[in-house]
Amino acid sequence: MKRIEPAAIQQLLDQLKGEEVYIHLEMTTGAYAAHRGEANLAATAFISNAIVTYSQGSIAGEGPYRVGLKTEKGWVFAQGLTHWEDAEHDKLIAAGHDGDGKLVVALQISREPF
């Protein structure tokens, strides 16, 4: 995984828009919430291989980054993205890692199921 290059992510988002794609979206607080002094609630959520089609997708922020995808009836959103897999050329594999390198958030988009 490498530090996110927004232009490369944007290119992948454009490449994958307008067709049915598989999405993995995940968020987990792990020890992060406690570290930040928030109520110590360990929470995790993920949805794997959800099929969506988005009409617009873009990356925003100055790092960590945010990605928003507009679907027919709603949105897919991830905030806190720091890294991506630059070896993949037809799928997006992005994640946000905390200071200890632990994964906090993941967003993956592909034409094939993960």
Added chain:
Amino acid sequence: MTRQGNILVVLPHPDDESIIGGTIIQHIQQGAHVTYVCMTLGEMGRNMGTPLFANRVTLPRIREKELDEACRILGIHEVQKWGLHDKMVEFEDRAYWVQRIQELIRATKPKLVLTFYPGHGVHPDHDACGEMVIRAVSGLAPEERPVVQCIAVTRQGKQLLGPPDLENDVSDVVDQKIESLLQHQTQFQLMMGDYSPDKPEKKERYKIERLWTYRF
């Protein structure tokens, strides 16, 4: 500036208007007609009331009612809820919304537009909203352009932007402003902290509102 004619307020969340609630009240008292575009319903907010009285499904309706009440108390003449999704303003089709804002400016001919200062909103929705308004106004002929005054909430705002162009004393209407602000009950704790009317020192911070004029 004389405080009459039309004023357009464009902000992304219910309760954003309370930041400049006193200024809005003063303009209205002096005869201005205020239209407020509230882009989202703040439906992704994390505050669900204390004790909890809202959930993800009910929150948009509840915040819409809070907004209506707050605006009624401020005296705002027209509230337009544009229905963008909370937190997603920056990912929207900007060109489309810029055009909508332009159309509204051409239709209502405001002499003043109030919004967030792009880059000084802290929340991405605030920045995106401010950017769209600035783009909309930039696209107008110079003689069509209303004055745009902006809210800056970043800590370094004063250093980067210089002192505010308007340091508005709203002491005369601060009770009405706070009454409006209190309508956002789901957000009450967040916004007011441990505010209570019998703590005069808490009231002080609501008495001055700062605005920066955008220079095109």
